[in-house]
Amino acid sequence: MNEGVLEALKTRRSVRAYLPNEIPDRTIAQILTAGTWAPTAGNVQAWYFYVIRDSYLKEKLAAAALQQKFIAQAPVVILVCADLEKARNAYKKRGEELYCIQDAAAAAQNMLLAAHALDLGACWVGAFDERSVVDLLGIMPNHRPLAILSFGKPGHIPTDPGRLPLHQVYSEID
């Protein structure tokens, strides 16, 4: 049994304040690689990742994300996209509408957990204007931006916001 994994799942938090320390390329590669370890429908890996370090672009991303300023404060931002074309080619409508979204979401979660394992803080940002992000970064038409992930040495680690009690979120079907 690997209780370390369970502990990591439990102790990961959405970190929204960062120190200015740079993140080495090697660490970013580790995070991206962890993303690619996620399961995907048919192992099609219908995802694509954009790494953003440029201050101007991070400011503009924060603006496109309802002025969530911590995005600009993060030394590194990764935009996780679904690859619509790859998924459509493999699985038609269901691939494009569902599998690539699930593939990319699983990759995003892996990246958050990898960051946690590497003593970095990270936050998944879903509230953003897709069109603005596509135009700003010149995203390819077959890539749909799903999550802006911000990464940095934690400036503040929030307390556990808690979860609904288990009995409210599942039932057994006999």
Ligand SMILES: Cc1cc2nc3c(=O)[nH]c(=O)nc-3n(C[C@H](O)[C@H](O)[C@H](O)COP(=O)(O)O)c2cc1C
């Ligand atoms: C799909 C999705 C969208 C989210 N969007 C935002 C966001 O726009 N801004 C933000 O600060 N946090 C965002 N979060 C992070 C959640 O607020 C956070 O995961 C939740 O409050 C639980 O806290 P925890 O991650 O520390 O356990 C998002 C998370 C998910 C999965």
